[in-house]
Amino acid sequence: xxxxxxDEAVLSSVLDEWKAAVDAHQPExxxxxxxxxxxxxxxxxxxxGRKGVAAYYDSQPPGLKAEYRILETRRPAxxxxxxxxxxxxxxxxxxxxxxxxxxxxxxxxxxxxxxxxQVSRLG
Numbered sequence: 503x504x505x506x507x508x509d510e511a512v513l514s515s516v517l518d519e520w521k522a523a524v525d526a527h528q529p530e531x532x533x534x535x536x537x538x539x540x541x542x543x544x545x546x547x548x549x550x551g552r553k554g555v556a557a558y559y560d561s562q563p564p565g566l567k568a569e570y571r572i573l574e575t576r577r578p579a580x581x582x583x584x585x586x587x588x589x590x591x592x593x594x595x596x597x598x599x600x601x602x603x604x605x606x607x608x609x610x611x612x613x614x615x616x617x618x619x620q621v622s623r624l625g
Contacts, residue, residue: 509575513585516607516614517570524568529559537608543620565594567601581609
């Protein structure tokens, strides 16, 4: 299995909304893109559910921006798309932070949500 345009489109549909909400510093909007029981691991201790996602993004500094590039996708099941990404978070007062991000998008009814999110700092 390899990356396909359909799988990239699925991830981009969710991640473009995620980026817009992060860039606008709208934590509740970010959280609405996750499943109710999402496992979320930013650069702080993990949380489960939208409340933890909202709290994490609320704690981020104003002016935080995200740029992402999808590196790989896999589809382990019809309603799941796994993604591996490069993400650069930029700040107004310090150098950018480059991370790797793994996400699992889940289709619930007719909409895709993030059910798993894990950031890794390499190097």
